[in-house]
Structures are given as structure tokens and as C-alpha cells.
Amino acid sequence: MSTAFPLQLHSVLDRGVPNEERINFIAAEDIDPRTYCLAVGIKLGTGRVVPFYDHFFWFGAGYVKAGDWIVVKTGTGQSLTEKHQDGIGTVYWVHWGRSDVLFTHGDIVPILFRMEDIQIGKVVPPPPATHPSQLLGR
Numbered sequence: 001m002s003t004a005f006p007l008q009l010h011s012v013l014d015r016g017v018p019n020e021e022r023i024n025f026i027a028a029e030d031i032d033p034r035t036y037c038l039a040v041g042i043k044l045g046t047g048r049v050v051p052f053y054d055h056f057f058w059f060g061a062g063y064v065k066a067g068d069w070i071v072v073k074t075g076t077g078q079s080l081t082e083k084h085q086d087g088i089g090t091v092y093w094v095h096w097g098r099s100d101v102l103f104t105h106g107d108i109v110p111i112l113f114r115m116e117d118i119q120i121g122k123v124v125p126p127p128p129a130t131h132p133s134q135l136l137g138r
Helices: none
Strands: 007-014 022-027 036-043 049-059 069-073 080-083 090-095 109-115
Touching: 007 109, 049 109
Parallel strands: 069 090
Antiparallel strands: 007 022, 022 069, 036 049, 036 109, 080 090
């Protein structure tokens, strides 16, 4: 398993099965999951991936230790934290909240990325009113 990302995409299970479809991740080192996002896209014949519009999931804040799992179920449900079945590590179950399944075809794939260098826009105030008709309520 490559450790290019401290959070590793492990597998997609139960593709196309409502309330069962899930994406499994394992932490290769201690991480803060708030720096990771998940998208869905289609894998092209060239090996490239094109993300779908409006298919974005943010993991949220927390602390995950090396060897712990994050399981993202694509449907709705309650978050759950439990010990891994092997007794080592923790499994964090989270839900995307989608009303439809996402992985209906083998070429539809999860895309994991890390938000490290981002630029956040600032609120730009509107220009001052210059004509009496623009001064509402005055």
C-alpha cells in the first residue's frame, strides 16, 4: 500500500446496494480527517478521472490514529465508533447522506484528496450608494 497519503483509500464495498454501499479508508499514520475530502468521478480509458458535479464529502474534524479505519456509507444513518473486529484499532462509521447509490458501474470511482493549499474568498462590500433612489429607507 502506497503511503503517499496518510489516509489510504482501501476499497468500495457493496456497490449499488442501497444502505450498504460504502468506501473504506485506513489511516497509515495519525491524521486529522478535516483536511480530507472525497469526491466521485468516472475513470477514463486514459487512467484519468473526471469528477461528477455535486458529489463532494468532507470528513470533518476529529483525530484518527494509525491503523484506524474510516468507513463512509453513501446513504443515511447514524455515525458510530467501534473497535475493529481484530481488536486492534477503531472503526469510524460516517454517512454521506445521499438518497441514491453512487457506485453503479465499475468505472465510477471514489477520489480522495487533501486540502492543503486553499484560497478562501473574502466578502466584498457593495459599493456605496450614490443616488438618493439607492438609499432604501432613508
